[in-house]
Amino acid sequence: METLKVKNxxxxxxxxTLAEGMGFLPSRGTYRIRKEIKAQRLGMISVDKKVxxxxxxxxxxxxxxxxxxxxxxxxxxxxxxxVDTRSAYSAVLGLKDATSDYIAKGADLxxxxxxxxxxxxxxxxxxxxxxxxxxMRGPGLRKLRGGRIITVNSHKVPRVIGKEGSMxxxxxxxxDCNIIVGQxxxxxxxxxxEKEILAEEAIKKIEKEAHTAGLTDSIKxxxxxxxxxxxxxxxxxxx
Amino acid sequence: MKDKKEHILKALKKGVxxxxxxxxxxxxxxxxxxxxxxxxGSAKVKIGDTEIIAGVKIALxxxxxxxxxxxxxxxxxxxxxxxxxxxxxxxxxxxAIEIARVIDRGIRESKAIDQxxxxxxxxxxxxxxxxxxxxxxxxxxxLDAGALAALAALKNTVFPEITEEGIINYDKKTxxxxxxxxxxxxxxxxxxxxxxxxxxxxxxxxxxxxxxTVALTAENMICAVQKGGTEPLSIxxxxxxxxxAQDKAKELRKLL
Numbered sequence: 001m002e003t004l005k006v007k008n009x010x011x012x013x014x015x016x017t018l019a020e021g022m023g024f025l026p027s028r029g030t031y032r033i034r035k036e037i038k039a040q041r042l043g044m045i046s047v048d049k050k051v052x053x054x055x056x057x058x059x060x061x062x063x064x065x066x067x068x069x070x071x072x073x074x075x076x077x078x079x080x081x082x083v084d085t086r087s088a089y090s091a092v093l094g095l096k097d098a099t100s101d102y103i104a105k106g107a108d109l110x111x112x113x114x115x116x117x118x119x120x121x122x123x124x125x126x127x128x129x130x131x132x133x134x135x136m137r138g139p140g141l142r143k144l145r146g147g148r149i150i151t152v153n154s155h156k157v158p159r160v161i162g163k164e165g166s167m168x169x170x171x172x173x174x175x176d177c178n179i180i181v182g183q184x185x186x187x188x189x190x191x192x193x194e195k196e197i198l199a200e201e202a203i204k205k206i207e208k209e210a211h212t213a214g215l216t217d218s219i220k221x222x223x224x225x226x227x228x229x230x231x232x233x234x235x236x237x238x239x
Numbered sequence: 240m241k242d243k244k245e246h247i248l249k250a251l252k253k254g255v256x257x258x259x260x261x262x263x264x265x266x267x268x269x270x271x272x273x274x275x276x277x278x279x280g281s282a283k284v285k286i287g288d289t290e291i292i293a294g295v296k297i298a299l300x301x302x303x304x305x306x307x308x309x310x311x312x313x314x315x316x317x318x319x320x321x322x323x324x325x326x327x328x329x330x331x332x333x334x335a336i337e338i339a340r341v342i343d344r345g346i347r348e349s350k351a352i353d354q355x356x357x358x359x360x361x362x363x364x365x366x367x368x369x370x371x372x373x374x375x376x377x378x379x380x381x382l383d384a385g386a387l388a389a390l391a392a393l394k395n396t397v398f399p400e401i402t403e404e405g406i407i408n409y410d411k412k413t414x415x416x417x418x419x420x421x422x423x424x425x426x427x428x429x430x431x432x433x434x435x436x437x438x439x440x441x442x443x444x445x446x447x448x449x450x451x452t453v454a455l456t457a458e459n460m461i462c463a464v465q466k467g468g469t470e471p472l473s474i475x476x477x478x479x480x481x482x483x484a485q486d487k488a489k490e491l492r493k494l495l
Contacts, residue, residue, distance in 0.1 A: 117242075146246040148257070193250035197259040 008047050011057070012039040018052050029054030044211075057211075061087040061154035061184040063126050068141070070149065070182030071134060073117045076109050083121070083134065086151070086184040091132035093121060098136050118144045118188065120180050144180065147190030150200050152207040154185035159210040160203055167206060167216060170231055174223040175199040198226055244431075244446045251434045257442050258287075263483060265438040270387065270494050272395045279412070280396025284388040286438060288378035293388035294371045295396045297417075299407060302358060302365045310357025311367035314343035316374075316385065323377040323441075334381075338372065341465045342386050345423040345454030346370075349462035351393070353418035366398070368417070379440040382452050383491075386425035391495055393417055423462055424491050426484035427452040430472065435480060437487055451477065453484035457492065 002021030006012060018030060019037045026032045029040050030052050039045075043056040063069075063085060071083035071091060080094040095103055099112055113119065120141055121134040135141070152160060161168050161181055172179050177191030177199045189199045202223055209215055220231055247257060254262060266287030275281035280295035302309055316339040318326040326332075331339070346352065357366040370392065372385045400411040429436045430449040439447065449468035456462055461481065466472065472480070 145242045146249075148246070190246075193253055193255035194259065196250075197255075 004047065004052075006045045006047070008045060010045045012043065012045055012054070014039055014041050018045065023050060025051045027051050027053040029056055056155050058153065058155065061085070063087050063089060063091070063123055063130065063132050064183070065123050065126055067123045067183035068120060069123065069134070069184040070144070070180065070186035070188060071119055071121050071184075073113050073115050073119075076113075076115065081109065081113055083119070085132060085134075086154070086186055089130040089132055091121075091123070091134045093119075093134050093136065097124070097134065100137070113143060118149055118186070120144060120182060120188070144188045144190075147178070147188050148196060148200070150187050150189065150203065152185045152187060152203060154183065156207045156210045157181060157183055157185055159215065160187070160206050162216065167219065170216070170220060170223065171199055171202050174202070174227050174229055174231055198223075201226075243442075247443065247446060248432045248434075251431060251436070256436065257440050260438075262434060262436045263487070265487070265490070268387070268491070268494055270391050272391050277409075278392075279399060279409075280392045280394070280417070282388045282391030282395065283375075284384045284391065286380055286384045286387075287440075288376055289380055289384050290375040291381065291384045291388050292373050292375060293385065293392040294373075295392045295417075296369045296371070297366050297396065297398065298369070299359070299364055299401075300367045302362060304362075306354075307362035308358050309354040310352075310365040312343070312347060312352060312354065313367065313369045314339045314346065314372070314389070315369070316342070316372040316381075318374060318377065318381075322374040326377065337465070337467075338381055338385055341382060341452055341454075341463070342370075342372065342389050342425065344463040344465070345386055345425050346389065346393070349421040349423040349454065349456050349460075351390075351419060351421040351423050353420050356418040368393075368396075377441075379442075379444055380427060380438050382427050383425055383438065386423070386454070387491060387494070390422055390424060393419060394422070394495065421456045421462075422492070422495075423454045423456055424488050425452050425454045425463075426487045426491070428480040428483050430468070430470065430476065430480070435483055437483065451480045451484070453481055453488075455485060455488040459485045459488065 002023040004019045006018050016039045017036045024037055026037045030037055031040055039054055041056050042058050043054045046053045071085055073081050074084045075082035080092055083091050083093055085091050121136055122138050124135045125133040175195040175198050177189050177195050180188040189196050224231055269285045272282045274283050275294050278294040279297050283292045316335045318335045320326045320328055370389050374381055396417045397412045398415045400408045400413055402408050428451050429439050429447045431447055447468050448470035449472050452465040454463035
């Protein structure tokens with residue numbers, strides 16, 4: 001007997017039975033116990049034929065190779081920096097990955113990055129033990145000077161960025177702020193003081209209403225009302 | 240750190256705070272008196288995201304030998320990790336002690352409570368008043384919020400009943416209020432760069448140059464002062480800061 005107990009895009013809670021029978025396959029965020037497939041965390045279901053996948057709605061950031069994340073220096077070591085990734089695991093930024101400058105042995109590393117500094121870095125390696133390596137070598141990877149860091153749920157980051165970056169581009173356009181969104185949910189905003197606050201407000205609104213349909217339009221209206229600017233949305237409306 | 244301060248100063252120069260407020264503007268304040276039933280007096284104060292509960296407990300104790308005609312007054316603050324992940328459990332730290340002492344000083348030095356009226360039998364028996372401050376969420380400006388909560392709690396404190404055997408029955412409350420003669424409030428004024436601000440956010444508390452907490456009575460008399468931060472203050476600056484505190488205290492007093 002094979003029955004699917006949930007529909008596509010249903011919201012489920014941990015332990016909820018999603019399907020019965022061996023005909024279905026558990027994918028990310030789900031597990032099989034005896035003949036039942038259950039949800040591992042709070043999230044939205046996506047059923048693709050026989051494969052049941054769960055898109056998490058909550059929880060901490062999980063590091064993934066290739067992600068560009070905003071990190072914070074928490075320790076300076078002999079040959080690099082230990083940085084906070086906003087996940088359960090900290091990452092290491094090695095000297096060679098930090099700069100192309102020649103650094104003499106025993107040099108003062110704080111002239112590059114000091115404690116509490118924020119940088120946008122890219123994850124190069126994640127071991128099975130969740131030891132993370134990050135690099136600063138790459139386009140757009142740099143230290144973030146000035147501005148403010150805000151945080152959103154890392155699972156809502158795709159909505160903040162929007163389809164092909166449409167959402168964040170719109171916020172940038174409306175507020176004339178520099179905005180960098182890290183996959184770990186840290187967002188850096190730099191601009192005029194009032195505009196920064198508006199950008200923060202808009203991003204918090206996106207996070208809060210991430211699950212609603214027609215989000216781009218409602219954010220567009222919100223920003224147009226606040227800035228009395230006409231905005232163009234690139235990439236079309238989202239579903 | 241330096242970058243962050245420059246960034247905040249740039250905004251202050253334009254008269255905008257980190258959260259969009261004006262320099263001398265408080266966040267939204269709410270005062271809810273009488274929210275703890277087990278206490279003789281209590282109040283919860285919210286200033287923006289900061290949330291603090293003050294509870295007043297009164298008990299019969301022997302007065303201290305040097306003040307045999309006075310009831311005791313104690314203020315204690317506990318910064319639990321639930322209020323802010325930066326707080327650690329264990330014995331009170333520097334910040335908790337400062338908050339408790341500064342609020343204690345405001346109440347004590349203004350002679351807010353007529354401590355002699357608390358004495359029942361000279362050198363033997365007197366009411367002691369214990370004020371406990373517990374922040375539920377520490378998001379800046381615990382001093383002002385704590386002082387406001389302490390005052391609101393004192394204002395709704397009533398004595399418990401004493402049975403015929405002389406034992407306190409905390410379950411029954413009388414209608415007799417604490418003998419309050421003054422109503423001290425505290426306003427903290429921060430100096431960041433060349434700017435003065437009130438009601439700081441945690442980000443601003445981190446970068447302050449100096450701060451001055453002024454305790455004021457309803458008549459706007461200064462009854463206690465606490466200076467914090469690493470930078471010195473000139474006499475002129477202190478004058479300005481006290482002036483700001485007096486203006487703001489009037490605003491806060493309307494909420495009680």
